[in-house]
Amino acid sequence: MVSNSALFQPTKVGNHQLEHRVVLAPLTRFRSDENHVPTDLQAEYYSQRATKGGLLIAEATFINARNAGAYPGAPGIYNQEQINGWKKVTSAVHKKGGIIFLQLWHVGRATISRLLPNKAQPVSASNVAIQGPFMLSADEDYEVPHSLSIDEIAEITQEYVQAAKNAITAGFDGIEIHGANGFLLDQFLNSSSNFRTDQYGGSTENRGRFTLEVVKAISDAIGTERVGIRLSPWSGYQDMEDNTPYETWGYLIQQFQKEHSNMAYVHMIEPRNSFSVKIEDNANTLDPFRKVWKGPFISADGYTTQPELATKIADKTGNLIAIGRAFIANPDIVYRLKNSIPLNRYNRDTFYTPGPVGYTDYPFAK
Secondary structure, eight states: OGGGSGGGSOEEETTEEESOOEEEOOOOOOOSOTTSOOOHHHHHHHHHHOOTTOEEEEEEEESOSSSSOOOTTOOBOSSHHHHHHHHHHHHHHHHTTOEEEEEEEOOTTSSOGGGSGGGOOOEESSSOOOSSEETTEEEEEOOOOEEOOHHHHHHHHHHHHHHHHHHHHTTOSEEEEEEOTTSHHHHHHOTTTOOOOSTTSSSHHHHTHHHHHHHHHHHHHHOGGGEEEEEOTTOOGGGOOOSOHHHHHHHHHHHHHHHOTTOSEEEEEOSSBOTTTOOBOOSOOSHHHHHHOOSOEEEESSTTTOTHHHHHHHHHHOOEEEEOHHHHHOTTHHHHHHTTOOOOOOOGGGSSOSSSTTTTOOOOOO
16 A cells, blocks of 8 residues: 555654655745745745645745845845745744755856846856856846855855854754755866866865865754755756766765764755756666665655656655655645545646746645
């Protein structure tokens, strides 16, 4: 029986006891206001998807006002108004017995100067642009970014720390560092976007340095048990490609296990398919990383198109399973999966549009 699957068995993340292993993946939905403040609609959305002892990872959230991204409708966590907006979200989730982490985001070169204060130049590991049109505007190309100086890297690290502190103030149970999908930390990790010759470029250890410094700084500030991280060795998104992915991400996982073994979790994107670039990858596997990391491991990607994989992977590995698009369309997905109830189909056209349609209006099974 599906209900007997490991997917519905308790586990622990950080200091929190979970009653099942179905996780809401962090999903950008562009429902915040023009000042990047979370809205009452977002509080309703997360409340709908909260379950007793269930983990939600809230959407990617900007860590600063100056160069972290500024996409319209995406939230921030760098001022008091935003903290107050998030308090409504965390309160709504906690009232239902849920656990919620906030994903901390710096997009690096994956933006354009028009969206940044004072038309600031986007930043990255190296002065290499993403090829092609900007993802939010087909009429504008990505720009050549400014290669961050060592002092600027240290400044952004401290902005991650302050954002993490703000998240705890806002009531979050922890934070997830967004180290995936071609955003800033991923730009340092991948050999296709990092051509530095200083201590942040070249070797596997150097390309991983920024990420490890952010993990340590946040862990020192709020406690390692409140810190998770998301990684994507094979995403291909936003021109990401690495010459030695098993070595690059294997080094990171080894360091997490050695220095931060009580981290809340490691969250990795499966190589088998990608929502962003529509690729199939049946050759690579996360298994070598699973073998090294002894703490909670979250597996993501592929569970909307193949929901039966959620129980299969949970039973095989004991992993938590992060579900994205299917969780958008099924606020009661935990109940549906446990009772083998068919899932609602998602409407891709409303993923990023304002308002409740395609956001809080999907039907419950009961």
